[in-house]
Amino acid sequence: MNRFKFFKEGIRNIKTVGTVTRSSRYLCDKMVNHSKIHNAKCIVELGAGDGVLTKHILERMPDNCRLLSFEINEKFLDTLNKINDDRLIIIADSAEKLEDYTRQFKMEEVDIVFSALPFTVIPKHIATNIVRLAQKVLRADGEYLQIHYSLVAKKMYSDIFGNVSVYFQPINIPPAFVLKSLKI
Secondary structure (H helix, E strand, C coil): CCHHHHHHHHHHCHHHHCCCCCCCHHHHHHHHHCCCHHHCCEEEEECCCCCHHHHHHHHHCCCCCEEEEECCCHHHHHHHCCCCCCCEEEECCCHHHHHHHHHHCCCCCEEEEEECCCCCCCCHHHHHHHHHHHHHHEEEEEEEEEEECCCCCHHHHHHHHCCCEEEEECCCCCCEEEEEEECC
């Protein structure tokens, strides 16, 4: 999907897309570089969008790793379904059903959850529930990485995980933060 089509979809569905621009390669690199992706066997991606981060994850994850990517936007799903990689499992459903799908695909212990869900526009109780589910499916010492465009929701990650590190990426429109939490 090109930038203009992404922009149109972002404007049309801002409450589910959360932005009008796709993540820059710099932001995708920052997300992946702050994870232990080289050791991962099971990865979950929440809010895969048009697959820009998905492709970065697939390029760096081991051959024996599986990626479960959630997306609800039909136009983005069309683009995601064009990615030809047997390690990728695309879920056209809400991240609220995360635990059901990790069970279904026998991913009992997830190593990393990458998320680009727009939690600042999702009702707080739903956002909190999704992050709690992500924390629940992570293995001990598993990693949760989240894209945000402000630090308004930082406390939610501290409350759920007990820790959060913040990495700023200015080379993105808009500039973004990667929030990282570990399951202790």
